[in-house]
Amino acid sequence: MSTSYPTTWRRPPQLIKSARLRYAIQFAIALYLAVAIGTLEVDWARVAAGLERGGRFAAGFLQPDFVSRWDDISRGLVESLTMTLTSTVVGVLLSVPVGIGAASNIAPAPIYFVCRSIIAVSRALQEIIIAIFLVAMFGFGPFAGFLTLSFATIGFLAKLLADDIEEIEPGQVEAVRSTGASWWQMVNYSVQPQVMPRLIGLSLYRLDINFRESAVIGIVGAGGIGATLNTAIDRYEYDSAGAILLLIIAIVMVAEYGSSYLRKFLQ
Amino acid sequence: MTTTDTYSAVWQRRTPRKRLLIWTGWVALVALFVWCWQLMTENTIWAFVTDAPRQAADIGARMWPLEWGYLPELMGPLWDTINIATLGTIGGVIMAVPVAFLAARNTTPSATILRPIALFIIVASRSINSLIWALLLVAIIGPGLLAGIVAIALRSIGFVGKLLYEAIEETDRRQIEAVRATGAGGLQVLTYGIVPQIMPAFWGISVFRWDINIRESTILGLVGAGGIGLKLNASINTLSWDEVAVILLLILGTVVVSEWVSAKLRRAII
Numbered sequence: 001m002s003t004s005y006p007t008t009w010r011r012p013p014q015l016i017k018s019a020r021l022r023y024a025i026q027f028a029i030a031l032y033l034a035v036a037i038g039t040l041e042v043d044w045a046r047v048a049a050g051l052e053r054g055g056r057f058a059a060g061f062l063q064p065d066f067v068s069r070w071d072d073i074s075r076g077l078v079e080s081l082t083m084t085l086t087s088t089v090v091g092v093l094l095s096v097p098v099g100i101g102a103a104s105n106i107a108p109a110p111i112y113f114v115c116r117s118i119i120a121v122s123r124a125l126q127e128i129i130i131a132i133f134l135v136a137m138f139g140f141g142p143f144a145g146f147l148t149l150s151f152a153t154i155g156f157l158a159k160l161l162a163d164d165i166e167e168i169e170p171g172q173v174e175a176v177r178s179t180g181a182s183w184w185q186m187v188n189y190s191v192q193p194q195v196m197p198r199l200i201g202l203s204l205y206r207l208d209i210n211f212r213e214s215a216v217i218g219i220v221g222a223g224g225i226g227a228t229l230n231t232a233i234d235r236y237e238y239d240s241a242g243a244i245l246l247l248i249i250a251i252v253m254v255a256e257y258g259s260s261y262l263r264k265f266l267q
Numbered sequence: 268m269t270t271t272d273t274y275s276a277v278w279q280r281r282t283p284r285k286r287l288l289i290w291t292g293w294v295a296l297v298a299l300f301v302w303c304w305q306l307m308t309e310n311t312i313w314a315f316v317t318d319a320p321r322q323a324a325d326i327g328a329r330m331w332p333l334e335w336g337y338l339p340e341l342m343g344p345l346w347d348t349i350n351i352a353t354l355g356t357i358g359g360v361i362m363a364v365p366v367a368f369l370a371a372r373n374t375t376p377s378a379t380i381l382r383p384i385a386l387f388i389i390v391a392s393r394s395i396n397s398l399i400w401a402l403l404l405v406a407i408i409g410p411g412l413l414a415g416i417v418a419i420a421l422r423s424i425g426f427v428g429k430l431l432y433e434a435i436e437e438t439d440r441r442q443i444e445a446v447r448a449t450g451a452g453g454l455q456v457l458t459y460g461i462v463p464q465i466m467p468a469f470w471g472i473s474v475f476r477w478d479i480n481i482r483e484s485t486i487l488g489l490v491g492a493g494g495i496g497l498k499l500n501a502s503i504n505t506l507s508w509d510e511v512a513v514i515l516l517l518i519l520g521t522v523v524v525s526e527w528v529s530a531k532l533r534r535a536i537i
Contacts, residue, residue, distance in 0.1 A: 139315030
């Protein structure tokens, strides 16, 4: 009795079992890549010329210059930080009613559709595009940035809050309602205690996101550190630009660790 | 029967001390908000702010008959935008994989030197928006698609790297041990023990990032990194809001389609 066992083994394919489909997809990908790279127009001479500049930027990043443009940098940072806080507070205040209205289990149907469409509009448009419009309407400066971030916060926070409210324990709502509580008392005593920890966590997370975004919307004139960075790069002052980028990275890291610590502490 | 008198008629959830603490916290937040608000609006020109409804009505009126004739001209830039997102995602994923393996606690070759470096790469890439990467790269390698692709790729490293290294850390140890027990070397453990476990997560993350990248690459042109954003910038600069409206609708349509494609693909994978 000698059965011949195979001495080699090939791992079976994991995602797409049919060999023909697999080859077809691989071929399609290769074809797409060939066409895409073919239509790519790259000015290699310009790239080569830019590498020297890239080296200077890397040097600027390693030897950042915080001092010579400190006035501009500190003004940009103050604008960014104040914009972040005020827009998060206002955004959270606005997104709580929208979020409650967008929860299908506690809101009537007409209000549900209105609130869900507010959320959809806010989520579909990117911060930078909203910022372009608001700068055109409200003029340059951090006020337009504040409005942009507040509006963007609604889309993020109200959606997550509404989804959270929809998933609450219905028994508690039932219990509070059976004591004869009104709608407001029901929200206050059965919904709010269940979603509050998550709402606080999401608000802190959004604070963190709003700071990152505040660094970007300055490029289109909405104030903040992004405007300072844009100016520094336009002036080819790579050491100042490096300093600004390092500051952004440092603040984002502090915000990320701080908010995750706070969230752990609060929950 | 004097003990009944000590019970309060109204139920309170928290002790007075706790209520005072929470109340102080809220007052502090309000004070901070007012202070920040004053700092922020120091230089705001309120005449512009009160003028905003009129400006909005003006822009809205100028958007109206939409300039649909502009649409065919936008197809080339749209193709560029999709290429920026796709090629950028591929580049980012290729760079993110080694970073993720260096950053995961169970696969990193040295926890003291290489892991912090990998984590710093991830944090740096995540905290700088793709638009800022594009701004830098346009200054360095010149305007065009390449700057956009590299910006998207650099930005994707952090996102893909972070999610992938978390997936690697969550792999089932027993499967890895089983492969190791057959006498497999380090590379064989990687390909037969770890890679099969993270493959669905890997494809899911990549497709998800591709979806985000489509969204981000539509605006990279604002700083000169190619794609449909270039057209958007040109139309905004000439204040032709009817063209801007068409471009925005096209961007919206592209984003919705990419979101649908990515949702379908992810459902098929996971």
